């Protein structure tokens with residue numbers, strides 16, 4: 001029993017956990033944390049008092065060895081004072097918790113107009129992000145910025161996410177920056193994020209959404225002001241269509257093999273087939289570090305080639321392609337690499 005408890009306790013600990021709500025890195029996550037910790041202590045106090053009384057009673061009034069059981073203890077039913085007491089006391093405790101909780105609910109549901117606005121689309125099994133034109137954040141391009149899986153934000157600034165889904169219910173969760181928010185088809189939910197410091201913050205889909213739910217990770221990349229300007233500039237640059245060599249062959253294959261039926265590349269391939277599953281916009285694929293729900297390393301060429309060979313290596317993936325030869329894969333890779 002003790003070994004089991006110890007095992008549970010030990011698996012609950014990691015000194016370098018990248019995705020811990022107990023290590024808040026921004027004001028919204030901190031508000032939740034500041035609520036969570038005192039409530040845990042209140043709950044602990046209640047637990048100790050209630051369990052203490054139970055253990056005391058069980059020991060004090062246990063059946064003794066010399067008790068033959070012939071004389072029953074006094075039988076009683078109900079104690080009005082006690083029952084009123086243990087109804088009112090928990091109500092008071094919960095009322096106290098509510099006093100601190102309610103302002104945080106309002107804080108987390110605010111929709112600050114001066115925040116960076118990003119639309120987030122949860123889909124099987126990846127995250128799509130669209131930033132509309134917002135000159136105050138450097139985004140001047142008429143069609144904004146579209147990217148996937150990695151959400152880039154300026155550090156120290158409030159970001160207002162608008163969450164939508166076209167398939168099933170997902171949940172957006174970047175624990176060090178805020179709690180979870182459901183992403184529900186037919187509805188639009190708001191959620192705030194803010195990171196104090198530049199850095200990379202891990203997250204994931206937190207609502208079971210199908211076979212590859214566990215492979216639907218995300219990353220929030222918070223930039224310092226210079227890094228943010230650079231990123232925005234890179235995202236607004238239109239990639240050049242390759243004119244010769246492997247990349248040009250890959251560019252042609254991108255249409256021939258049906259990739260352009262699902263994937264958009266701004267300026268080159270802009271019409272996806274109406275019945276295709278929604279797929280990540282690849283215009284600036286190589287501005288990212290991870291792909292396919294952030295489970296593969298984009299800087300590892302082998303991972304990308306393995307993906308093109310068999311996108312079903314991610315269970316339940318909605319990417320379906322016919323068999324490609326190794327030469328075709330090399331050419332496609334050469335083209336994808338130009339999308340930075």
Ligand code: HEC
Nearest residue numbers: 124125126148257258259262279280291292293318319320
């Ligand atoms: C039937 C639609 C469809 C076709 C056709 C298709 N893809 Fe995909 N692709 C997807 C979907 C959906 C994903 C996201 C999968 C996931 O993460 O679960 C994806 C993901 C990707 C990614 C990773 C992008 C990212 O940022 O996560 C790359 C790269 C990619 N596809 C390249 C290609 C290439 C090259 C072809 C043509 C050989 C192709 N795709 C054909 C639907 C498609």
Ligand SMILES: [Cu+2]
Nearest residue numbers: 170205209216
């Ligand atoms: Cu999901």
